[in-house]
Amino acid sequence: MNATPDAAPGSEAPGEATGSAATGSERLEKAVRAAEAALIEYEIAVETFRIEVENFSRLHHQRLGPMYTRLDELDAQIAEAVAASTGDPEDIRKAEEARGLVLPMPQVEELFGGWIDSDGMPPEAQAMLNEQPVRPPGRVRPSEETRKAYRELVRKAHPDLAQDDAERERRESFMARVNKAYADGDLETLTALAEEWEAGPLPEPVAELLRSEELYARLEWLARRKEMLAARAAELEESAIGAMLRMAPDDPDKLLDEIAEELLGKVAERERELARLTEAK
Numbered sequence: 001m002n003a004t005p006d007a008a009p010g011s012e013a014p015g016e017a018t019g020s021a022a023t024g025s026e027r028l029e030k031a032v033r034a035a036e037a038a039l040i041e042y043e044i045a046v047e048t049f050r051i052e053v054e055n056f057s058r059l060h061h062q063r064l065g066p067m068y069t070r071l072d073e074l075d076a077q078i079a080e081a082v083a084a085s086t087g088d089p090e091d092i093r094k095a096e097e098a099r100g101l102v103l104p105m106p107q108v109e110e111l112f113g114g115w116i117d118s119d120g121m122p123p124e125a126q127a128m129l130n131e132q133p134v135r136p137p138g139r140v141r142p143s144e145e146t147r148k149a150y151r152e153l154v155r156k157a158h159p160d161l162a163q164d165d166a167e168r169e170r171r172e173s174f175m176a177r178v179n180k181a182y183a184d185g186d187l188e189t190l191t192a193l194a195e196e197w198e199a200g201p202l203p204e205p206v207a208e209l210l211r212s213e214e215l216y217a218r219l220e221w222l223a224r225r226k227e228m229l230a231a232r233a234a235e236l237e238e239s240a241i242g243a244m245l246r247m248a249p250d251d252p253d254k255l256l257d258e259i260a261e262e263l264l265g266k267v268a269e270r271e272r273e274l275a276r277l278t279e280a281k
Contacts, residue, residue, distance in 0.1 A: 028215045035222045040158050042226060044151055046233045049242075051183045055137040056252055057241045063256060067263040072102045074270035081277040140245075140252040142185040149190040150182040157197050160225075 076098040083095035142150070157175055162168035174197065181189040236242045248255035 025215070032215050032218050032222075035219055036160060039222050039226055039229075040155060040160060042229055043158070043160075044154050046229050046236070047154075047179065048147070048150075049233065049236055049245075051179070052140055052245060052252060053236050053239065053241050055183065056140045056245055056256070058137060059140060059256055060241070060244075060259075064260060064263060067260065067267060069102070070267055071263065071270060072098075074267065074274055076102050078270060078274050078277060081274065085277070085280070137183065138185050140256065142182060143187065146182065146185055146187045146190060149187060149194065150178065153178050153190065153194055153197065160222075 076095070079091070079095040079098040083091040141147075154175070157171050157178065159168050159171040159175060162171050174193070178190065178193055181193060237246065244255065245252050
């Protein structure tokens with residue numbers, strides 16, 4: 001993940017004002033706007049990576065989960081065939097251990113428990129509750145056109161650009177829809193959302209220039225926000241799925257295909273071994 005902006009928020013804080021008070025205030029406001037833009041770019045990078053991690057995790061489970069289960073079942077059958085053949089207590093112990101690793105079908109409570117995260121209920125669980133068809137992501141990384149539409153929308157509608165609480169609430173609600181459409185790779189919805197934003201109410205203009213104290217406070221808040229995002233990015237990158245994504249930064253969808261091919265080879269190998277043991281018996 002490349003989530004480092006060209007300029008960190010707060011890094012362009014102005015020095016001593018050399019002109020009039022008005023000129024100094026204008027420079028400070030420019031610094032704030034530059035820091036806001038840098039923070040938004042950083043947030044886009046972090047949120048994009050978060051969605052890719054989530055999509056990779058969901059697709060990994062949906063596409064490869066049955067293969068892992070099949071491997072565990074074959075390992076258990078092989079161990080049981082060996083134990084039946086030898087009668088050795090150690091082989092029997094290994095067979096029981098292998099059988100214990102085969103996961104039973106999860107209960108509904110377990111399914112929902114695994115799907116609920118700190119951000120709420122993911123799309124699959126919501127769809128089940130609402131009796132709607134489940135729509136998994138089509139791919140780990142949305143198309144380039146979809147990514148471009150997403151970035152443009154975030155730059156325009158980001159909640160950090162709000163001037164008051166009501167405007168922030170409107171933007172946050174809108175961005176929740178934008179993020180869902182992006183996670184689904186839904187370019188059509190993103191296009192419709194862009195049209196909706198352009199036609200919607202514009203934020204009220206600022207009545208007067210922010211005082212220097214307020215601008216400095218804004219810079220400090222942006223810096224703290226940047227630190228929080230950096231911690232979130234580090235957590236994503238250090239996760240198991242994040243580590244897998246780093247193995248294929250250019251084409252994560254291809255990585256899933258490669259893993260699937262490797263697992264299919266292992267399944268075929270185990271099936272041949274089981275057939276050999278069964279024939280020998």
